[in-house]
Amino acid sequence: MEIFSSxxxxxxxxxxxxxxxxxxAVAGIAWQITVTAFDVPKYLLPRPLEVIAVxxxxxxxxxxxxxxxxxxxxxxxxxxxxxxxxxxxILASSKAARWILEPYLSIFQSFPRESLLPLLVVWIGFxxxxxxxxxxxxAFFPVSVISLNALVNTRKDYIELVKSWGMTPQNILFxxxxxxxxxxxxxxxxLALPYALIGSVLGExxxxxxxLGNIIMTSSATxxxxxxxxxxxxxxxxxxxxVGMITFFQNTVFKRFYLDN
Amino acid sequence: xxxxxxxxxxxxxxxLIAGYNQLPVISIKNLExxxxxxVALVGxxxxxxxxxxxxxxxxxxxxxxxxxxEDKVQSPEWRRLNISRTxxxxxxxxxxxxxxxxxxxxxxKGVTLPAPSSILAHVRAEHLxxxxxxxxxxxxxxxxxxxxxxxxxxxxxxxxxxxxxxDGRVKREVADSVFKFARRRxxxxxxxxxxxxxxxxxSNRVIVLKTGAPTTIGMEVASGEFGxxxxxxxxxxxxxxx
Numbered sequence: 001m002e003i004f005s006s007x008x009x010x011x012x013x014x015x016x017x018x019x020x021x022x023x024x025a026v027a028g029i030a031w032q033i034t035v036t037a038f039d040v041p042k043y044l045l046p047r048p049l050e051v052i053a054v055x056x057x058x059x060x061x062x063x064x065x066x067x068x069x070x071x072x073x074x075x076x077x078x079x080x081x082x083x084x085x086x087x088x089x090i091l092a093s094s095k096a097a098r099w100i101l102e103p104y105l106s107i108f109q110s111f112p113r114e115s116l117l118p119l120l121v122v123w124i125g126f127x128x129x130x131x132x133x134x135x136x137x138x139a140f141f142p143v144s145v146i147s148l149n150a151l152v153n154t155r156k157d158y159i160e161l162v163k164s165w166g167m168t169p170q171n172i173l174f175x176x177x178x179x180x181x182x183x184x185x186x187x188x189x190x191l192a193l194p195y196a197l198i199g200s201v202l203g204e205x206x207x208x209x210x211x212l213g214n215i216i217m218t219s220s221a222t223x224x225x226x227x228x229x230x231x232x233x234x235x236x237x238x239x240x241x242x243v244g245m246i247t248f249f250q251n252t253v254f255k256r257f258y259l260d261n
Numbered sequence: 262x263x264x265x266x267x268x269x270x271x272x273x274x275x276x277l278i279a280g281y282n283q284l285p286v287i288s289i290k291n292l293e294x295x296x297x298x299x300v301a302l303v304g305x306x307x308x309x310x311x312x313x314x315x316x317x318x319x320x321x322x323x324x325x326x327x328x329x330x331e332d333k334v335q336s337p338e339w340r341r342l343n344i345s346r347t348x349x350x351x352x353x354x355x356x357x358x359x360x361x362x363x364x365x366x367x368x369x370k371g372v373t374l375p376a377p378s379s380i381l382a383h384v385r386a387e388h389l390x391x392x393x394x395x396x397x398x399x400x401x402x403x404x405x406x407x408x409x410x411x412x413x414x415x416x417x418x419x420x421x422x423x424x425x426x427x428d429g430r431v432k433r434e435v436a437d438s439v440f441k442f443a444r445r446r447x448x449x450x451x452x453x454x455x456x457x458x459x460x461x462x463x464s465n466r467v468i469v470l471k472t473g474a475p476t477t478i479g480m481e482v483a484s485g486e487f488g489x490x491x492x493x494x495x496x497x498x499x500x501x502x503x
Binding site: 167176 | 318320338341342345346348349350352353354355356357365366369370371393395409
């Protein structure tokens, strides 16, 4: 495809990675100098080099935990994004469905979904299912709300155009409204994936023996702040990579759906 | 640009009232347009030109009156296939190329399109086939928009403000293409404009609307007729529009 043959997207992607690495490195150097200069105790704030050292020293545990957390984030996040889009499509296709079901979206948006976590523990235990479902729940709402808004607010002139061709309401939904909503759906997915990561880590906080959230909880009890910071660094990496991946698809596969394509 | 002999009546409106929510916006006592005719509908913004187009094109149902095409009350399916519109500002689906827009329009209308370039050739725009809509100039958008409207060889072609924002040369080229298409296909073309100059230059009949509640036909002149422009200005002066 023409969009893949373009090298500009890859070039921008590489430039962005360079920008992020430089930015983090500058902050790390400033942190190292400040903590060393003021001789801050390491049980309060470890030095960045100590954080890097623990990452290298305990890398098998960190890699295993990262794999567990990222797997739950991706599975739960993907399910949440798909379910959110599916719900938005159903609600956009029928005024009756919207009349009945839209209040649920508002109600579930109005309180912290994290408060459902203890219920999920009771219902499904501490296993991977808890983390996946929590990740899915957190990812679902931004996608469904934003996508629904985009699907029902399609440009009027586009709707008039396809109606003048005689397009049926069902085809208008899939061939016009959905296509117009792609940029909003991508934006909602960019919100949803970090939410899925939060959901996954919160599930790990609740219980179980796996994941970066579990390392944070166990390290907190023993004041191993170097391990906590190492886990946070990896979580930030996971979230950034997730959003970066979506941005890459936005600039390549989905580029034609943007008005400034 | 005089009317040709042996023209057949394509579009007839009798006592037609069109509007929204049963509120009349425009009322047409009697209007007939023949094959090969290019008729300009002149009126200020909000006069009801687009409403009339929506009623003729089938986007809205007339409140009352009769709308005949080829002397018959045609079914919605027939009208969908045989009456085509371009909309103000020439919208086209921006995630598709011009060619893909044409293909989708043809597929939706249920007609087989041999190749998008064959349609684009009617408006001298074959080079636009692979271009995305956002990369088109105003004139190119206009041509592409007219091309999507003629994919099914319509009997009636409705153009809503087709010359808005175009320079003189492009207007002339677009108008030539539309005239040629209308003659070849024996279609009737009705275009809305708020510019009397455009209406006189690019049509063979001009209908001037008299704004009111509802809007009605104020006067009608043949574009090529001696003194027709003066007649329009006199009418508008009497009407208080200028």
